Amino acid sequence: MLKNDEVKVVVLARDPRGMTSSRRKASFPRREISPNGTVQLHPILAEYVKEHCVWLETNYNAITTGPTWLQKNSILVRYEDMTMYPHKVIPNLFNFVGLNGNAHTEADAGHIDSISKWRKNLKYEEVKIIQDLCSDHIYKIFGWRKVRSKIEFENKNLTFIDPMPGSPPG
Template sequence: MIRGKYILYCLCPFLTATFITLNVLLQRSCPYCPLFLSREVQPGSRTKLVLVLTYLRSGSTLTGDLLQQSPGSFYMYEPLRSHNSHIFLDGQVCQTFTMNCSKYETEKIIGVLEDLFQCRLQKHKMKVLVPRKHSLAIMSVVPFCKSRPGFDTCMTKIQTLCHRSSSVILKTIRVSMALLPSLLEKFPDLRVIHLLRDPRGILDSRRRGGFLRNTGIEQSARSLCDLLRINIEYSKILQRQFPDRITTVLYEDLAESPLELSHKLYRHLHLEYSDNFEEWVFNHTSAGTPNNSYYGTIRSNSSQTSQSWRKRLKFEDVKAIEKTCAGVIELIGFRNVTDKEDLQNTTRTLRIRDRKT
């Protein structure tokens, strides 16, 4: 009996080493297969967590694409997309274009975000799979999913990939700053990018996309700028409460100095660079390649794109937006136009030197 125990004791290290070796070999031959070892790597000190909080037509798709170029990142694009044109405030859900609100248990939305940041994806299949084409990580698993049909099998692969990622990145236009305190407390490594854009540029882009058909420029401006004002003020409170974890980024900064701002973002978020990082940034912002679509992220000249609203919007519409958004445009870092010439002369900057956000 004692001899048997001694033999088993001697074999244990060998069997463990063999088991680990087989596990490593499996992962090399099938990187998205679940581990033999049941150890679940929880996002935490090892995994960087990033939330891009932003607004419809604010340059967020480009920003999300930029961040997911980091090797080992797991990117989820608009996981709350099924809620359509709604945004969640503290205890309320509001229609994006009118800000008509009703009571809502927003703890449910916080719970969804907590699950996603912890790679608990099985009960959120549609939130992850429907917008899959925007995620490089999820698209890398699609060939396997097609060869072995079944949501559960597919989600197991995707979930395993999420657990093994060095960073988990979410981008959403459907959450307000008011929902962030509990997330920031639960995840000490979570960093938030608050992506802003000149509301005149946002509204011009929404108008071109047909989003203002039922509201008009003034009502849309009021809804947008009310939300911007609330979020900017709330972000100041969160920045004091959670130092260095809330970063305000201007789309115009990214468009005018894409490489410089990209490097700043990566350093701040501690993201790894891909080998072709600078080439990717250049090709998507400055290469002169024709714009690929209204919803695409390739721009022949992103700096010109960020100012193109000045050529398209009527002077009267611009002044209506400025009147409705009194104070918000300046708060973000821009000034009002003085006349038609000032509006259309893009060599004149509308920047205010000291941005107040």
Template sequence: MVAFPSKYQIWKTWAQDGQVPEDDKKVKMFKANCDQIRMSAEVGLSQPRWLRRRYMLVRYEDIARYPMQKAEEMYRFTGIPFSPQVREWILRNTQTMQEDSGIFSTQRNSSEQAEKWRFSIPFTLAQVVQRVCGPTMELFGYRFVDDEKTLMNKSISLLEEKLFL
């Protein structure tokens, strides 16, 4: 929304008005994307014979919160050696200071980035996402919020600890 503001202008208008027409084409497309992601994950998690040991589900937030641990897990899963250069790259690109990370920079403090959306999205839009993407959010272990105060409360995690095996 920050990098491409014109693409999300209608969502911002809806948030200001407090009304989001869920039968709108863009909302339906958003729901369809959520449904596709959920269905793909469900296939992978059901571990059909043809996907066994070939599918690993990893949430963005887990990578952001534990970049080194998750990278090691992914490298181990794929059988690719986890080199010192990769380790150094991860440290350099996930532990940066705020002033070093502009909009188009690849360097971020990854643990902060994972929850940054909570403090910039209007509660109205969070409610719409919860309604249209609820089943997908449940599968991935995202907690729902009932009010703006909970959405903005940094001490409340909106992410369940979850292993995807």
């Protein structure tokens, strides 16, 4: 059906830290503390992070190395790019699915804060756990940089987002 009907596939990828921040806030309002007093992720949330990273890699591989018809009818969009550059990403998405993308060039960039909101909602210790649950490969293929220290985490001038390898910057 996908091949014969020219179905378009849009894969929306989101930084595991941002995804986790949203899920934790919505489903796990209390911060998990281990018996020795250290911050940890709720076990269900940790499993969700692992599954998210597997999903990201599976879909990335499917649309970059899968059958030609799937590669031709698929597009990968990072949530962060859609948020930072809506004036470019939204028209491209509309054009990809065969709609007039020019009518939507006035996209609101008001959600740009959401790309780093995870830094407000997560503690450094939680970020380290999340990053360790996903492979370095996931971060590399999507252009997300890992936080390497608490000093980096607290530096509000750092975004931890690079251009996705193989794609033009902004």
